[in-house]
Structures are given as C-alpha cells and as structure tokens.
Amino acid sequence: xxxxxxxxxxxxxxxxxxxxxxxxxxxxxxxxxxxxxxxxxxxxxxxxxxxxxxxxxxxxxxxxxxxxxxxxxxxxxxxxxxxxxxxxxxxxxxxxxxxxxxxxxxxxxxxxxxxxxxxxxxxxxxxxxxxxxxxxxxxxxxxxxxxxxxxxxxxxxxxxxxxxxxxxxxxxxxxxxxxxxxxxxxxxxxxxxxxxxxxxxxxxxxxxxxxxxxxxxxxxxxxxxxxxxxxxxxxxxxxxxxxxxxxxxxxxxxxxxxxxxxxxxxxxxxxxxxxxxxxxxxxxxxxxxxxxxxxxxxxxxxxxxxxxxxxxxxxxxxxxxxxxxxxxxxxxxxxxxxxxxxxxxxxxxxxxxxxxxxxxxxxxxxxxxxxxxxxxxxxxxxxxxxxxxxxxxxxxxxxxxxxxxxxxxxxxxxxxxxxxxxxxxxxxxxxxxxxxxxxxxxxxxxx
Amino acid sequence: xxxxxxxxxxxxxxxxxxxxxxxxxxxxxxxxxxxxxxxxxxxxxxxxxxxxxxxxxxxxxxxxxxxxxxxxxxxxxxxxxxxxxxxxxxxxxxxxxxxxxxxxxxxxxxxxxxxxxxxxxxxxxxxxxxxxxxxxxxxxxxxxxxxxxxxxxxxxxxxxxxxxxxxxxxxxxxxxxxxxxxxxxxxxxxxxxxxxxxxxxxxxxxxxxxxxxxxxxxxxxxxxxxxxxxxxxxxxxxxxxxxxxxxxxxxxxxxxxxxxxxxxxxxxxxxxxxxxxxxxxxxxxxxxxxxxxxxxxxxxxxxxxxxxxxxxxxxxxxxxxxxxxxxxxxxxxxxxxxxxxxxxxxxxxxxxxxxxxxxxxxxxxxxxxxxxxxxxxxxxxxxxxxxxxxxxxxxxxxxxxxxxxxxxxxxxxxxxxxxxxxxxxxxxxxxxxxxxxxxxxxxxxxxxxxxxxxxxxxxx
Numbered sequence: 001x002x003x004x005x006x007x008x009x010x011x012x013x014x015x016x017x018x019x020x021x022x023x024x025x026x027x028x029x030x031x032x033x034x035x036x037x038x039x040x041x042x043x044x045x046x047x048x049x050x051x052x053x054x055x056x057x058x059x060x061x062x063x064x065x066x067x068x069x070x071x072x073x074x075x076x077x078x079x080x081x082x083x084x085x086x087x088x089x090x091x092x093x094x095x096x097x098x099x100x101x102x103x104x105x106x107x108x109x110x111x112x113x114x115x116x117x118x119x120x121x122x123x124x125x126x127x128x129x130x131x132x133x134x135x136x137x138x139x140x141x142x143x144x145x146x147x148x149x150x151x152x153x154x155x156x157x158x159x160x161x162x163x164x165x166x167x168x169x170x171x172x173x174x175x176x177x178x179x180x181x182x183x184x185x186x187x188x189x190x191x192x193x194x195x196x197x198x199x200x201x202x203x204x205x206x207x208x209x210x211x212x213x214x215x216x217x218x219x220x221x222x223x224x225x226x227x228x229x230x231x232x233x234x235x236x237x238x239x240x241x242x243x244x245x246x247x248x249x250x251x252x253x254x255x256x257x258x259x260x261x262x263x264x265x266x267x268x269x270x271x272x273x274x275x276x277x278x279x280x281x282x283x284x285x286x287x288x289x290x291x292x293x294x295x296x297x298x299x300x301x302x303x304x305x306x307x308x309x310x311x312x313x314x315x316x317x318x319x320x321x322x323x324x325x326x327x328x329x330x331x332x333x334x335x336x337x338x339x340x341x342x343x344x345x346x347x348x349x350x351x352x353x354x355x356x357x358x359x360x361x362x363x364x365x366x367x368x369x370x371x372x373x374x375x376x377x378x379x380x381x382x383x384x385x386x387x388x389x390x391x392x393x394x395x396x397x398x399x400x401x402x403x404x405x406x407x408x409x410x411x412x413x414x415x416x417x418x419x420x421x422x423x424x425x426x427x428x429x430x431x432x433x434x435x436x437x438x439x440x441x442x443x444x445x446x447x
Numbered sequence: 448x449x450x451x452x453x454x455x456x457x458x459x460x461x462x463x464x465x466x467x468x469x470x471x472x473x474x475x476x477x478x479x480x481x482x483x484x485x486x487x488x489x490x491x492x493x494x495x496x497x498x499x500x501x502x503x504x505x506x507x508x509x510x511x512x513x514x515x516x517x518x519x520x521x522x523x524x525x526x527x528x529x530x531x532x533x534x535x536x537x538x539x540x541x542x543x544x545x546x547x548x549x550x551x552x553x554x555x556x557x558x559x560x561x562x563x564x565x566x567x568x569x570x571x572x573x574x575x576x577x578x579x580x581x582x583x584x585x586x587x588x589x590x591x592x593x594x595x596x597x598x599x600x601x602x603x604x605x606x607x608x609x610x611x612x613x614x615x616x617x618x619x620x621x622x623x624x625x626x627x628x629x630x631x632x633x634x635x636x637x638x639x640x641x642x643x644x645x646x647x648x649x650x651x652x653x654x655x656x657x658x659x660x661x662x663x664x665x666x667x668x669x670x671x672x673x674x675x676x677x678x679x680x681x682x683x684x685x686x687x688x689x690x691x692x693x694x695x696x697x698x699x700x701x702x703x704x705x706x707x708x709x710x711x712x713x714x715x716x717x718x719x720x721x722x723x724x725x726x727x728x729x730x731x732x733x734x735x736x737x738x739x740x741x742x743x744x745x746x747x748x749x750x751x752x753x754x755x756x757x758x759x760x761x762x763x764x765x766x767x768x769x770x771x772x773x774x775x776x777x778x779x780x781x782x783x784x785x786x787x788x789x790x791x792x793x794x795x796x797x798x799x800x801x802x803x804x805x806x807x808x809x810x811x812x813x814x815x816x817x818x819x820x821x822x823x824x825x826x827x828x829x830x831x832x833x834x835x836x837x838x839x840x841x842x843x844x845x846x847x848x849x850x851x852x853x854x855x856x857x858x859x860x861x862x863x864x865x866x867x868x869x870x871x872x873x874x875x876x877x878x879x880x881x882x883x884x885x886x887x888x889x890x891x892x893x894x895x896x897x898x899x900x901x902x903x904x905x906x907x
Contacts, residue, residue, distance in 0.1 A: 034532075046512035046529055047784070048521070049498070068515045069475070069497035077495060081479075084564045085491035088481065119532060335494060 003028070006052060006070045007158040014056050014079045015160055021097050022056025022082075023159040025292060027334060032119070033149035036126040038142075051334045054078040055095065056160075058086040062095040066334040095316050095338065097159050098294045098325075104165035107289045111196040114150060114170045122148050125174070125203045132204035133178045136211025139218055144188055145177040146207075155292075163294040169287055171196060173429065176207050180214035187220070189213030194285050194429055217368075217389060220401035222447040229364035230407075230439045231357050231393065234426030236367050237434035241275075241345060243373045244382065244411045245432070248302055249328070249340040250317035257380050259412060260308060268308045269415035272350060275303035277312065279327065279343035286343045286431035290327065293338055297327035302345075303415075314340050346433030350421040354436040357422050359396035361438055366391045366398055367407065382411040388444075405446040414439065448473045448610075449499075451544060453519045454602045458541050460526035461503055462604055465535030468504035468764075469526075470603040472741065473517065474783045477560050481567055482591045486575035488568060498783040501526055505533050509765055511786040542606035550738050550745070552729050553640040555614050559594035562643045567592045570618070570646045577652035578622040581659035584666060586625035588655070593617050594643070601743035609743035615734065615888060616645040617877060620655045624662035631668075631851070633661025633818075633836065638877045638888070639732045661818060661837045664849050671838060671853035671905030677813035678855060678901040679806055679841060684819050684876035686795055686891035689724065691824045692831040692859030697726075697751050697759075698777075699766030699789040700883065708829050708860045709757060717757045718863035721799055724752040726761060728776060728792035734877040735792035735889045742778040742787055749775050751794075752863075763789040781885020788884045795892030799869025803895045806868045808844040814853060814903050815839045815846050822855075829859035832904075854904035862898055870895035 001009075007024035014022040028050035035043040051068040063086025067074045126148040134140055151173070156166035177190040191210040193201050232240075247258040260268065269275075279288040279297035288297045293315050301309050313321070314329025317340065330341035358366065367390040377384040385408040391398045417440040427433035454471055461469035475497050482490040498515035499522065512529040514521060559567075571590040578588045594616040602608045617638025624631050635654040639645060680688065693709075701707035709717060718724075728746030730736050739745050742764050750758050762770065763778035766789055778787040807815065815838060822833030835853040839846045875892030 041532065044510050044529075044532055046525065048514040048516055048525070049784075050515060064492060066494035067497070069495055074495060081493040085493060088488040088491040088564055088568055090487065119528065123532075335492065 001070045001072065003050070003070065003156060006075065007156070010052065010054060010075050010078060011158060011160050013075055014054070017079050017083065019056040019058050021160045022054065023097050023157065023294070025053040025055070025331070026156040027051065028154045030152040031149065032122065033147060034119070034123050034126055035145070035147045036123065036130050037146065039127055039130065041123060052078070053331070053334045054082050056082055057094065058083050060091045060094060061086040061089050062093065063089070064337060068334070096319060097161055098163055098315060099161040100163045100294065104163055104294070106165070107167040109167065109169040109287060111170055113198055114172060114196065115152070117150070117198065122150065125201070129174060129176050129203040129207040132207030133176050133211045136178070136208035137180060137215035139180040139182050139215045140178045140211045141181045142179050143177065144179050145175060147175045149173045157290070157292070157294040159294060165290050165294055167289055172198060172201060174201065174203065174206055176210045178210040178214040180211070180218055182218045185218055187214050187217040189215070189217065192429060195283070217401045217403070220389070220403035222404050223365070223392065223402050223444065224447055225445050227441045228444050229361050230442045231354070231361055231364070231366045232437050232439060233366065233368045234424055234434045234436050235428060236370050237347065237437050238426060238428045238432045239370055239373055240411060240414065241347070241434060242428065242430060242432040243377050244379060245342045245345060246379055247382070247411070248312050250311040250313040250321055251340045253311055254317060254320055259382060263308050264311065266308060267306050268412070269303050269306040270418045271306045272421050273303055273306050273415060273418050274301065274348040275346070276301055276348060277328070277342050277345045281344045284344035284431060285427055285429055288343050291329045292331040293325070293329040295325045295327040295329060297343065300326060312340055312342065314338055342432065344427070344431045344433065346425065346427065347421055347435060347437070349423045349425040349435045351423055352420065354422050354424050357420060357436055357438045358393050358398060360420065361393050362396050364393045365402065365444060366393050370407070384409060384411065405444050408443045408445065417441065448475055448598060448600050449517060453522060455541060455544065456519060457501070457522040457526050458602065458604050460523045461501060461530050462539055462541060463527070463537055464530040464533050465538045466503040466505055466530060466533070467539055468604055470502045470601065470742065472500045472783055473600040474498060474597060476595060476597040476782065478593070478595045479560065479564065480591070480593045481564055481571060482589065483568070483571045483575060484589055485587060486572050491564060496782060500783040500786065501529060502786055503529060504765065507769055509786060513783050539604060541604050544602055544608040545606055547607065547609040547743065549609070549611050552736050552738055553614065553732050555642040557643040558596065558614065559616050559643040560596045567646070570651050574620050574651040574655040578620065578655040578659040581656045582624065582663045584624045584626065584663055585622050585659050587623040589621040591619040599741070601739070601741065603743065607743045609739050611738045613640065613737055614642055615640045616642060618646060618649065618651060618654065620651070620658045622655065622659040622662045624659070624666045626666055629666055631662045631665040633658040633665070636877055639734050640736050641732045665837060665851050668849035668851035670907030671814070671850035671903065672907040673903060673905045675900050675902055677810050678898045678903065679810060679813060679815045680819070680893070680896050680898065681815070681817045682870065682872050682874040682893055682895050684891060685816065685896070686876065686893035687819050687822070687878065688831060688833055688855070688862070689796055689893060690791065690794055690880070690889070690891040691822060692829050693724070693863060694791050694794050695824065695882070696829055696859060697761055698791070699760050699762040699770060702760050703766040703769040712757050715757055716755050717860065718752055718755040719866045720755040721869045722752055722755050722863055722866055723750070723797035724794070725750055725797055726777070726791055726794045730793050733793040733875070733890055740776045740778040740787070741780045742774065744774050744776045744778065746776040746792060749777070761789045761791060763787060779884060779887050781887055785884040790882060790884060790887060791880065791889050793875060793890035793892070795873065795875055795890070796869065796894065796896065798871050798873040798894040801868050801870050803870050803872055806870055806895055806897050807841060807846060809868065810841045810897065811843060813841045815841050816853065816855065824859070831859060832856050850905065850907065852905050856902040856904055862901065865899045865901070866896050867899040868897035
C-alpha cells in the first residue's frame with residue numbers, strides 16, 4: 001500500500017478502536033554500497049527498507065507497535081498489538097503527541113543528479129579512490145576499507161491531531177581507510193567525503209588524504225607522562241561532543257544523570273565556547289526540518305559564550321519541565337521508542353587556523369585520534385581515560401608522531417579549559433562537529 | 448508468502464548476466480516482548496519484520512541484496528540491478544520449482560502469538576515475587592518473555608522451494624543481591640523452539656530462585672585464587688566454552704579462509720579420546736532446531752568430533768563450493784538483511800560415563816565452575832577468556848567455599864586435549880550467538896567435565 005494511504009487508514013482504524021490520539025511514523029531507506037579491494041568489487045549491498053511505527057494513547061496509556069510490511073491486514077495488526085502493549089504499562093509513562101499549529105508540508109531535498117548515477121559510475125569512483133590512496137604515500141600497502149555508498153531516505157509522519165509532514169533527501173558517502181607499513185609498524189589513516197553534490201566529490205583527493213594520514217603516523221614513539229598543553233583536532237573534539245551530548249538532554253537531567261542540572265543560564269564553559277544544534281543546516285550531514293514526533297526543528301544555541309542557554313527536549317521531557325519541545329525527539333529506528341538526540345551539533349569556529357593554534361601552544365601535544373570512548377568515558381561523572389594518538393608540538397609546530405598514550409580528564413572541566421577555538425570546523429559523518437581547540441592542560445600517561 | 452510466478456520471474460531475471468546460482472529468501476516474523484523490573488512492566492513491544500533477500504553466485508563470488516517491498520515489480524528491478532554488477536551472458540536457466548516435504552521437528556502446542564500479553568505478564572510477576580521471597584538481600588529483579596513466530600520461504604534456481612514456520616519462546620530472569628558495599632547478580636534463561644507451553648513446562652518460580660541463589664551465594668564469596676589447577680565445569684551453559692573456542696573454528700566460514708586451527712585436520716586426532724562433539728539441528732523443540740537451514744537444506748545431526756577424531760565441519764553452500772565439500776544443513780542467518788553462512792545449531796559434548804560425584808570426588812584441589820558467564824575468543828588463535836558467575840573451590844573431593852571473580856583462560860585446541868573426565872549428565876542451555884550473519888538462537892551443552900589443568904584468573 002502507498003505510505004500516505006496506509007498512514008491515513010491506520011490512524012482512522014486506531015481512532016475507531018478506541019485510541020484517543022495516535023501517530024504513524026514512516027521511514028524508507030534505499031541504500032547502495034560497493035566496496036573495492038585491489039581494483040575489484042569485493043562486496044556489494046543493495047537494499048530497500050521501509051516500515052511504519054505506530055504510537056498512540058489507549059486508556060490513558062501509550063502503546064507502540066511496528067511493521068515492515070504495509071498490507072491491509074497489517075493495519076489491524078498494528079492497532080491490536082499497540083493496544084495490548086499499552087494496557088500493560090503504567091499511566092505515568094504516557095507520551096503526548098504533537099498538536100501542530102500549521103498542517104505541515106513536504107521538504108524535498110533530492111539532488112536529481114545522484115539518482116541518475118549508474119552503479120558503474122559509483123564503482124569507478126571507488127576504484128579511483130583506492131588507486132589514489134595506494135599512490136598517495138610510499139608506505140601505503142593496502143586498504144582496510146574503500147567504500148562508496150548512496151542513500152535515499154524519506155521520513156513521513158502523520159498524527160490524529162492534524163500533523164502531516166514529510167522529508168526526502170539523498171546523499172553520497174565515500175569512505176577510505178589506508179594501511180601504511182614501515183618494518184613491523186602498521187598504521188591506518190581514514191578519510192571520508194559526504195555530500196549531495198557529486199561534482200564537488202574528488203575521489204582521488206579523498207584517497208590521497210587517507211594515505212597521507214596513515215603514513216604521517218609512522219615512526220611514532222611514546223612520550224613521558226605528565227601534564228601538557230594540548231590542541232585537540234576537530235575530529236577528536238567532535239567525538240567528545242558526541243559521547244557527552246546526553247548531558248545536555250532534558251531527559252538525562254530529569255533522571256539525575258547530568259551534572260548540568262540546575263545550571264541553565266549559568267556559565268559552564270570558557271568565553272570562547274559556543275555550541276549549537278542546527279537541524280536545518282542545508283549542507284549538514286543531517287537534515288531534519290522536523291523530529292520523529294513531527295515537532296518543527298530549529299537552529300538553537302546550547303552554549304553561548306560559555307553560558308548554558310537550553311537543554312534539549314522531546315515532547316515528554318519538555319512537558320515535565322513545563323516548556324515546549326526543542327524538536328530533539330528522535331527515534332533510532334522503527335522498533336525503538338522516542339528518545340532525545342542531537343542533529344548537526346557543533347562548536348562554532350573562531351578566527352585562527354590550526355597552525356596558528358599550534359604556534360600559540362608552543363610546546364605540547366596535538367591529539368589527532370582517540371579510541372575507547374564507549375568504555376573509557378563516564379557520561380555521568382564526565383570522567384574519561386582514553387587511548388590517544390597524535391604529534392608532539394615543538395617550537396609552535398607539529399613534530400614527530402606519538403602513540404601508546406592515554407589522556408585523562410573530565411568533560412565538564414574540558415569545556416572550562418578551552419583557551420581558543422580554531423577556524424577549521426570539521427564535521428563527523430554523524431553530524432557532530434568542531435574546529436581544532438587549544439586546551440590549557442591535560443593529563444597524559446605515557447612512558 | 449509469495450506467488451510462485453513472482454519467485455520464478457525474480458530468479459529468472461537474476462540469472463540474466465551469467466550467475467550460476469540464484470536464491471530468494473522471504474521472511475515474515477512476528478515478535479512480542481515483555482520486560483518487567485521489580486515485578487512492574489517496563490517494556491511491552493511488538494512488531495512485524497518482513498522482507499526478502501536475493502543472493503547470486505558467480506563462481507566463488509557472492510552478491511547479496513535485500514528489500515521489504517516484495518511486489519513483483521520491485522523484486523525484478525532488484526534482481527536486474529544486482530545481476531547488472533556482473534557483465535556476462537546467461538549461462539543457466541531456472542529449474543522447475545518443487546515444493547519440499549517438511550518434517551515437523553518442533554511441534555507447537557500453544558502458538559504464543561495468540562496468547563494475550565497480560566497472561567505472559569502473570570508468569571513474569573510470579574517469578575519476580577519468587578526471587579524476592581528467596582532472600583531479603585535480593586534488591587532488584589528483571590524478568591522477561593520473548594516469543595518469535597517466523598515464516599520462511601527459500602527458493603533457488605536449482606528447483607528448491609522450501610517453507611517452514613519457526614516458533615520460539617524464551618523466559619529470562621535476573622536477580623540482583625545487595626549488601627552494604629556489594630552487588631552480585633544471577634540469571635537464568637530457558638527457552639526452546641516451543642510455544643507458550645514453555646512457561647508451563649518449566650517452573651518459572653524455581654528458575655527465579657536459582658538466579659536468586661547464585662546472586663546471594665556470590666555476595667558472600669571470597670575472591671578466587673589465581674593459578675593453574677584442575678577445573679570442573681558443570682553441565683549446561685558450561686558448553687559455552689566449547690561453542691566459542693572450538694565450535695566457531697569448525698564453521699566453514701573460518702575453515703574455508705584457512706583462519707581456523709582445525710583447517711586441514713579432518714580424520715586427525717584433535718582432542719582427548721573422551722571427547723565427542725555433536726551439532727544437531729533436529730533435536731525436537733531445541734532452541735536452535737529447525738526443519739531446514741536458511742538455504743533450504745534439511746537440518747541434520749552432524750558428528751563433529753568422535754572419540755577425539757575430527758569428523759566434520761559445519762558447511763554452507765558457498766563455503767562448501769570453496770572447500771569442495773557438501774553442505775551440512777548449517778546455513779543460518781538472523782533475518783533477510785543477512786546472507787546465510789555456516790553456523791552452529793544445538794552444539795554439545797556427548798555424555799560420558801562418570802557420575803558428577805565421581806568427578807568431584809576425584810579432584811583433590813581445584814575449581815568447580817558451576818555457572819559460566821560471558822567471554823571472548825580470538826578467532827585466529829582460539830585463545831579464550833571466560834568469566835565464571837558462580838564458582839566454588841574443590842578440596843579433597845568436596846565442594847567447599849564459594850569464590851568470586853574467577854576467569855578461565857586457555858586455548859580451545861589445547862583445552863580439548865586436557866579433558867580427562869566426562870560426566871553422564873548432559874544438559875543443554877540457550878544462548879544467542881553473534882557472527883557475520885547476525886544474531887541467532889543456538890544451544891550450547893555438555894555434561895559435567897573436568898579439565899586436568901587450566902589457568903584460573905582471580906584476585907585472591
């Protein structure tokens with residue numbers, strides 16, 4: 001069945017069966033991906049997935065159900081199943097639905113050129129990326145990964161309170177990870193390109209960057225333990241923001257798992273720190289005119305010049321705090337309930353380049369990669385202890401590579417200790433971004 | 448689930464560019480899940496997973512595509528797009544599809560999809576109450592019930608048309624015991640390819656008390672001493688070590704790439720003569736049982752190791768092609784989003800002749816690992832590391848004080864040689880096994896066994 005018809009029939013049946021309100025969330029994703037190794041296709045994926053998640057209030061309780069098939073019979077299945085689930089749950093966990101001020105609309109963000117690309121053109125681009133990576137540095141021996149993927153995604157939500165919105169978008173993602181060797185030492189370097197404008201994608205440049213990054217880390221040694229002035233590259237700071245984003249969620253604060261509780265309008269970071277969540281960034285890797293509850297999304301300042309301006313809310317957490325949702329109610333997939341999430345979540349860039357930040361640092365450490373964030377970071381206390389890689393900074397310049405070190409600190413303190421934010425804003429594929437930042441001091445464990 | 452003409456037309460389109468094998472897998476899965484915390488419902492979820500996967504072989508190369516729009520138009524478009532990644536002339540035509548006879552290895556008494564969730568919740572509440580009643584130190588319980596009803600169709604260009612309905616149910620209980628400074632937990636999770644009758648066949652309250660007993664016992668346990676010593680591993684979930692450290696090495700997925708220590712060793716002695724290991728997908732109502740595998744091949748009983756001699760691997764079609772061997776009914780996948788590959792079903796060590804009393808009695812000083820927890824294995828070397836959730840010291844042939852924090856460390860291939868006693872009390876236990884074709888239900892199992900020497904990690 002066509003999705004809009006399915007949604008309308010589903011809502012109609014649910015109301016007739018005693019639901020007081022309800023919502024039909026539709027998502028479709030068409031994904032194509034090719035992996036190339038040694039000039040040949042090594043793996044290939046072609047998929048089309050769609051489905052509907054239903055949510056509604058029955059007897060004052062919220063029930064969920066989902067389906068990946070959209071036939072007539074599946075409508076009654078959803079209603080029956082959600083009803084059965086609802087009655088088991090306590091009334092206190094009821095979730096309210098969005099009552100829109102305007103009917104909604106459709107955001108069409110499809111680049112038609114991407115839809116006309118043939119599989120062969122995509123395969124060729126992946127092969128060029130690999131070839132360029134192999135030639136990009138003498139020490140590069142092979143690829144760990146060389147993938148080109150395209151996605152076409154539609155999200156469409158209707159509810160019984162008059163909501164009817166949809167958004168379609170397509171995207172290319174190219175990702176290459178090169179392996180460089182010198183003697184027994186092995187290093188990898190990864191680079192990706194993501195966007196809608198195929199003509200601005202240069203596969204050779206992407207491959208070459210990965211190769212150079214891998215090679216640049218060869219010859220790494222340890223360094224003495226101690227406290228050092230540090231520059232965190234944008235990708236490292238973006239990783240921190242991703243992992244600690246939940247401390248800014250109203251939901252987390254209400255459960256008592258964020259130390260930012262009660263700190264709205266207070267200074268929580270250095271003056272140079274301004275943090276935004278911008279779902280409407282046209283060139284962003286994420287684009288969300290509305291969230292998974294249909295609430296309109298907007299560009300907002302989370303931290304402005306060091307001051308915490310707002311927490312991020314979905315409808316349920318916003319209701320608890322007696323304010324409107326910020327449009328951050330997202331679900332991870334059809335089967336998951338609505339939680340909170342960030343979109344294009346980034347530190348606003350400053351004026352000076354990474355090189356100028358290094359020159360200002362004089363001597364210390366440039367951190368280019370961290371690993372182990374999921375086990376080594378405590379989102380409740382903010383403490384982290386992570387394995388890191390990077391370069392020594394001497395006389396204001398990047399010098400030899402460093403490995404086998406761990407950096408330890410605390411996220412809340414990190415925000416206060418940022419001395420300067422660079423101009424080189426970097427976005428990770430998930431939408432989190434940051435320029436390079438210079439940090440007063442971090443504790444490094446090495447030799 | 449799909450009309451024969453739709454399947455025929457899709458497979459025909461897939462063969463256009465020279466594929467030598469084309470397969471369509473269609474799945475319709477209904478799942479229901481209830482979770483309780485401290486006897487109150489916390490989650491109640493349900494849904495329908497539906498979709499089709501198309502797999503093509505070009506020699507030793509595999510291409511996989513999947514979708515959940517199974518209209519004829521879309522399936523043919525997908526088949527053409529997928530085939531178009533290879534440029535060639537048609538080599539093989541579709542053979543006439545013949546419906547296969549389906550055995551009934553898993554008779555179902557009460558289809559769980561038809562049972563009201565409120566009824567399932569009653570059992571969960573009772574189990575929670577039983578855990579709390581067991582001991583005042585039980586501070587938290589989690590209970591859950593999951594049932595899955597999966598209809599599967601496999602059709603391929605060699606004329607196979609095979610269908611079956613797979614039903615499985617599982618009950619889980621976790622009990623946490625707390626003292627002023629400590630928390631310990633115990634859990635149980637019985638299940639099978641059975642319907643709602645599972646909750647009547649097992650005693651949910653007794654399962655809850657077992658979980659509570661583990662938690663309470665470990666609360667007062669002292670740290671486990673470290674060192675090399677004989678280890679007696681109890682029956683049931685103890686089989687997880689064989690599963691992880693040896694079973695995965697017997698899967699063609701690893702053997703065909705020569706990434707297994709067991710590659711090239713068929714017919715050779717690889718274990719103590721006391722060791723016989725079996726993978727049997729035909730055990731009635733077994734958690735990993737089915738009438739056929741996910742390539743439409745009937746499941747069977749595969750003797751992997753017989754009296755210490757390596758007899759068979761677990762083989763799927765593609766790896767069988769690479770190895771020059773026949774499939775063993777072992778191709779499995781989580782769902783239509785995954786291409787199938789060789790996996791375990793119900794894997795266990797066969798019973799021996801010793802009684803548990805004889806095994807414990809013959810051990811002067813050692814560790815009794817009553818309940819195993821999770822662990823990890825390096826697939827290339829078989830080196831493993833497992834936590835023991837409930838353990839006791841054995842002294843002079845007697846089970847003595849409980850010890851906590853024990854880990855067992857070793858290498859699968861070496862440990863197989865050190866099994867020096869095998870009990871007569873075979874028992875299976877249920878687990879979810881994750882690998883490249885997703886997370887699937889598998890049984891592990893063994894009788895009580897003794898490993899003559901093993902490295903035990905601990906802080907004591």
